[in-house]
Amino acid sequence: MRDDVLELLRGANRxxxxxxxxxxxxxxxAAGGAAELLAQLPEQxxxxxxxxxxxxxxxxxARGEAAPEALHPRVATVAIVLLRNEFVVRGVPTAPDDVLVEIVDEVYLPLVRQRGATPS
Known part of the structure; x- marks a missing residue:
């Protein structure tokens, strides 16, 4: 899963x-989150x-790498939303690879793996 997620983020970053x-x-x-404009951009x-x-x-x-409870659109898209934040909010021209790795390793993987875990 880590490789798949990093590949998607790296492709989006490029x-x-x-x-x-x-x-x-x-x-x-410019859209400022305007749903009508964003809907006109298929990949967005x-x-x-x-x-x-x-x-x-x-x-x-299916491979047992993520909790079934993680299958929710908001959870699934957290990584790409964080990458988009780098561009739109922070205004970076490109996100360094270490930022992509951090998004995956520090946020996305813990979120989707622990989604169904019960606290001790």
Whole structure:
């Protein structure tokens, strides 16, 4: 699962760091979360994003790498939302790889693995 998630984040990072990505970043910043505008950008639509991440997470659940309770769109998309935050809120032109690794190792994996765990 870790490799799959990092691959998705690295691909998104390359895309958002490109010339086209710079335009998308400007549109996202200008949209200010306006659902109507974001829905016009297929790869930015919440449904398309959630579907991709739910597929990856569903495969991880089937392999026993994630808790079944993690199969929720908000949980599944946490990593990509955090990456998007780097671009839109922080204004970075590209996210360093160590940031991607941190998102995966420090936030995403603990979240999806412990989602169904009961506190001791």
């Amino acid at each position: 895309h958002w760091s490109s010339s086209l990505g710079a335009i998308l970043r400007e549109l996202l910043a 639509s919440p449904d398309a994003t959630a579907a991709t991440w739910l597929t990856i997470l569903g495969r991880a659940v």
